[in-house]
Amino acid sequence: MKKVIIIGGGLAGLSAAAHLSKKNFKVILLEASPKLGGRAYSFFDEKPQTEIDNGQHILMGCYSDTLNFLKIIDAYKFLNIQKILEINYLAKDKNHFRLKAPNFIYPLNLLFALFSFKELNLTEKISLLKLFIKIYFTDSEKLYGMTVQEWLKKEKQSDKAIRIFWEIISIGALNTSTERASAKIFCDILKEIFWRDKFSSQIIIPALPLSKTFCKPASDFIKSNDGEIRLSEKCIEFVVDKNRIEKVITDKNVYEDFDFVVSAVPFYALEKIIDTSFLDKQPEFHYSSILNIHLRIKENFLQEDFYAFYDSELHWLFNKRTHWNIVISNAEKFMLMGNEEIYAFIITELKKFIAISDDDILLYKIIKEKRATFIPDDFTLKHRPSTETKVKNLFIAGDWVDTKLPATIESAVRSGRIAAGKIVFNN
Structure with missing residues (x-):
């Protein structure tokens, strides 16, 4: 049985570990902190006497890698899945309204929902629908050099349409202003959400706290497949010889008996472990x-x-x-x-x-x-490194790797699946 050491117990590391465990690899996952989940975890808070998330994460039907990962670890049952796209808005002066797709054939249901959106006037609705349809035919590569704001203005979207519809998606998915985010990646995610199939636009909310939805089921699955998870163990150094990692040194152990290594930590953490010149591209993240x-x-x-x-x-x-x-x-x-x-x-x-x-x-x-x-601006998108590295037995994962997605749960989980796939292929 081939052995893989995975550095980092966030969702990228857990995804890689689960996929490799499924393929009968022996996995040892090392996490520096005393918990799993990275930036997606929950904890018990003493004052309200309840478990709370470090932050809420929306999933969507287009999150195919995340949903498949949850099926593998038997956690898909912990999701609340919309039957059809519906967003309830809170407006000032308690004037609440909603965007809801009817139960029509896809994609007519989405087009009807947009055209029936009472908060926009007829001209705004027509412009919104025109861009919505145009997205399907747009080559996103041609949007490099434009921000989301510039693109939306070029497509004659009103300030109200931007605030009430496009920004809800853009800021939620890209976590930055429309003035900074790349139009290219925004167009890509809009295609994923609205133009893949009917299920893709449906919003999904974990029914349980994040650690019970992701971390505990993943940990149980990995351990049930003879894997190990070692918390509070920090990786300090990779020792490279003849273009291979020969030793993984932590603050507690020195590991020499392994075949592959997956680094699933953020870029700023990886820089402290090894000279990152082995990457095919040198990123610069803000x-x-x-x-x-x-x-x-x-x-x-x-x-x-x-x-x-x-x-x-x-x-x-x-x-x-x-x-x-x-x-x-x-x-x-x-x-x-x-x-x-x-x-x-x-x-x-x-x-x-x-x-x-x-x-x-x-x-x-x-x-x-x-x-x-x-921040997914044009420079960052063009300099995200790929999963394979110049070190033969080292692969990288994380939402910052070139998954073609912004830094979402889906990107992290997808990166872990890709890293596991590369190891299976190179085995």
């Missing part, structure tokens, strides 16, 4: 932040599982039933603020959308992810 605030409410009167904010610096509200989780993407301005200042801002803003008072909020917890995702 990062964007995500802010999450969890609110324990005296009485939870919201009905839907999630809401999108319209025309606000708040982006999403996820109704966890035990509490609310509000998400702000592209959240750099909040990273230097103290928690009390952040809380005051969020509550002031929230009151514009929901009839809530200070007394209704029992507890709050703020979680900052300062390097949540890389």
Whole structure:
């Protein structure tokens, strides 16, 4: 049985480990922290006495690698899957509305939903539909050199259409402003979401906390296939000889008995382990932040599982039933603020959308992810390295690897599957 050491227990590492375990490889996964999940985990919070996520992650029907991974580890059953695309909006002055696709044949259901969107006037709807259809025929390679904002303006999208529709998708998926994000990758993800099949546009929310949805089932699957997971063990160095990794040195052990190595840590962590000149491209990443605030409410009167904010610096509200989780993407301005200042801002803003008072909020917890995702501008997209490296038995995984996707769960899981596939092929 061939042995593989995987460095990093985020979703990329867990995906690689699960796929390799399925193919009868002996896996040893090393994680520096005392937990699995990387930037997608949950933990038990003592004050509200409930398990909370470090941040909410929306999945979609087009996340084929993620859904397949969850099927492999027997966790697909932990998902709440929309039967059809529906987004409920929170607007100021409590004027709430929704975008909902009818149960028509695909893709007429999506076209009808857009044309029936009451918040846009007839001219805006026609322009929106024209671009929506045009996306199917667009060669995204020709969009290099344009930002999302420039592309949408070129396609005669109104400011309102951008704010109410395109930005919800763009900021949610790319975690940066439309002025910085690449139009090329935005077009690619729009094709994945809306032009693959009817299922692709359906929104999926984990029914359980993230660690119970992803980490625990993956860990159980890996161990059931004779794999090992070693937490709180930090990789310090790869010893390379004759273009192969011969030793993996950690703060606890020296590993010499293995056939392949998968590095599934962020680029900035990999740089501390080995000279990255072995990569086929030299990336330069700039990062964007995500802010999450969890609110324990005296009485939870919201009905839907999630809401999108319209025309606000708040982006999403996820109704966890035990509490609310509000998400702000592209959240750099909040990273230097103290928690009390952040809380005051969020509550002031929230009151514009929901009839809530200070007394209704029992507890709050703020979680900052300062390097949540890389910013997908043109330069970054062209310099993302591939999975294979110049070191024969070393493969890399992570949402920063060239998966053709932004830094999402799907990108991380896909990168792990690709790395595992390369090892199976080279075995």
